[in-house]
Amino acid sequence: MPESIIAQMAVSGALMGLVYALIAYGFQLTFATSKSLNFGQGELVMVSAFFSLTLLTLGLPYLLVVPAGLLFGAAVGMAVERTGVRLALEQRSEGWILLTIIIGLFLFSFAENIWGRDDRPFPTPIPSTPFHVFGVDVTPLEISVLVGVLAVMGMIELFKRQTLLGKAVEAVAADRDAAELMGISATRTVVLSYALSGGVAALAGILVSPITTVGPTMASALVLKAFSVAVVAGLESGFGVVVIGLFLGALESLASFYLGSGWREAPGLILLILALAVRPTGVFGKAVIRKV
Amino acid sequence: MLVVKSLHAGYGLSEVLVGTSLEVKAGTVVALIGANGAGKTTTMRAISGLLRPSKGEVILDGTPVQGLEASRIAQMGLAHSPEGRKVFGPLSTEDNLLLGAYRRLPHLVGFHAKAAPDLERVYDLFPRLKERRSQQAGTLSGGEQQMLAIGRALMAQPKVMLLDEPSMGLAPVIVQEVFRTIARLKAEGMTMLLVEQFARAALDVADYAYVMERGRIAIEGTPAELRRDERVVTAYLG
Numbered sequence A: 001m002p003e004s005i006i007a008q009m010a011v012s013g014a015l016m017g018l019v020y021a022l023i024a025y026g027f028q029l030t031f032a033t034s035k036s037l038n039f040g041q042g043e044l045v046m047v048s049a050f051f052s053l054t055l056l057t058l059g060l061p062y063l064l065v066v067p068a069g070l071l072f073g074a075a076v077g078m079a080v081e082r083t084g085v086r087l088a089l090e091q092r093s094e095g096w097i098l099l100t101i102i103i104g105l106f107l108f109s110f111a112e113n114i115w116g117r118d119d120r121p122f123p124t125p126i127p128s129t130p131f132h133v134f135g136v137d138v139t140p141l142e143i144s145v146l147v148g149v150l151a152v153m154g155m156i157e158l159f160k161r162q163t164l165l166g167k168a169v170e171a172v173a174a175d176r177d178a179a180e181l182m183g184i185s186a187t188r189t190v191v192l193s194y195a196l197s198g199g200v201a202a203l204a205g206i207l208v209s210p211i212t213t214v215g216p217t218m219a220s221a222l223v224l225k226a227f228s229v230a231v232v233a234g235l236e237s238g239f240g241v242v243v244i245g246l247f248l249g250a251l252e253s254l255a256s257f258y259l260g261s262g263w264r265e266a267p268g269l270i271l272l273i274l275a276l277a278v279r280p281t282g283v284f285g286k287a288v289i290r291k292v
Numbered sequence B: 001m002l003v004v005k006s007l008h009a010g011y012g013l014s015e016v017l018v019g020t021s022l023e024v025k026a027g028t029v030v031a032l033i034g035a036n037g038a039g040k041t042t043t044m045r046a047i048s049g050l051l052r053p054s055k056g057e058v059i060l061d062g063t064p065v066q067g068l069e070a071s072r073i074a075q076m077g078l079a080h081s082p083e084g085r086k087v088f089g090p091l092s093t094e095d096n097l098l099l100g101a102y103r104r105l106p107h108l109v110g111f112h113a114k115a116a117p118d119l120e121r122v123y124d125l126f127p128r129l130k131e132r133r134s135q136q137a138g139t140l141s142g143g144e145q146q147m148l149a150i151g152r153a154l155m156a157q158p159k160v161m162l163l164d165e166p167s168m169g170l171a172p173v174i175v176q177e178v179f180r181t182i183a184r185l186k187a188e189g190m191t192m193l194l195v196e197q198f199a200r201a202a203l204d205v206a207d208y209a210y211v212m213e214r215g216r217i218a219i220e221g222t223p224a225e226l227r228r229d230e231r232v233v234t235a236y237l238g
């Protein structure tokens, strides 16, 4: 039954793609407010996963590990902003690119020294015994990815639309100087966006760890694909990253099934190259609305 | 209310303001006029903190504020409606207004209810904004965007308001409406520093005026005095 196999492949792949979407969404959050992003985001995902794994092995219940991991990711995100981004932005330089890469390398060796180089399983109470829906097998673990990703993205989007603080974030994204004139501190808004971005990345790590295992290199491929998704979807559309993430995840899964597992990484890279060549603002990137 | 003492500021190595001094007394409207490139916008940016002055003082209601972040100065009661309006294009008209009152409102919940009286006041001043309250600000006409920029500044209930060329690029009818609004705000007791190309109209509404030339104040006086000054008449009122 090739159709059912295709469907099965597409569904599992698409759920993985949601993790790319979540990390891509984290890129969008900081890019919107500061036109900068953390090139060490993969390492942030990874140390947050290790941190959460440590809490789990210490016996903390999963339901407490998740918020603790999120807070840890947010704190690391704020530290990245403080040490790698803020000075460069104040001097209007592109120094944040190099600095965030260096912070990522530092986190990488930090993790190797503290937790070792081996990949470790991430014991989660969420079962991975599949059940059947619409002719496809899905596991509760995969459902947890779906729910986790959509819930946290939905909450952040609600925050941006329904609270004045969220609107202030949008205002800084639209016009930093004008926002300052309203009494909104652009610096603090950028810190907030890095905290949210770090929390989101940590959640991606926690959700994906039971599937991929935890190790120093666990997020390097992940973050590259998240970057493709962000570029293809445009650096401003939250809806776009979900669509493109689902699509890329499904495509990869099918590519590795039909062409061999060596082809798994190809669609992400091809998509990225095409997007950069054809539409540098992204498929879902809006043209700037301004009328004089 | 606002005192500026020998202010120096510029962009990079080029100094634009070379010792600008002016004063805006509480409850008065002061006009700042001058040719294009004289440094009027730079003066406003240096007052509100968008530009860090290299020398000089800015005193807001008795407190020196030079060198502070623009957001700090705004929180202390200075509202600056910038040249080119600078509304938040992707946000709705009403969200723009709410953000104007950011310094006075709770940031998570209940801000809408608390801002309701101020919103009503701005909508009363500009009924067109009420019709367009849920429209994206970037899609408003130039005149509507200018009303929004003024309304947004009013929402802060500021001690002093800086208005940088509110009539720029607008149709004559709308320009009249803008000046009527300024007159009405003045009647309500608002303290304002007004930069305008339409020097004649600006002098009509002002209590005092400064003429700026190449980064410093060249002439100052009451509107009646400036209207009698031959230099002013030939250069700005001709």
Ligand SMILES: Nc1ncnc2c1ncn2[C@@H]1O[C@H](COP(=O)(O)OP(=O)(O)O)[C@@H](O)[C@H]1O
Binding pocket: B011, B016, B034, B035, B036, B037, B038, B039, B040, B041, B042, B043
């Ligand atoms: N962002 C900027 N960078 C460099 N120079 C600027 C900038 N803005 C204005 N200037 C220069 O500063 C001078 C004063 O400009 P401005 O304050 O805008 O004058 P005005 O508002 O009176 O027309 C001009 O010579 C202008 O070229």
Ligand SMILES: [Mg+2]
Binding pocket: B040, B041, B042, B083, B165
């Ligand atoms: Mg100007």
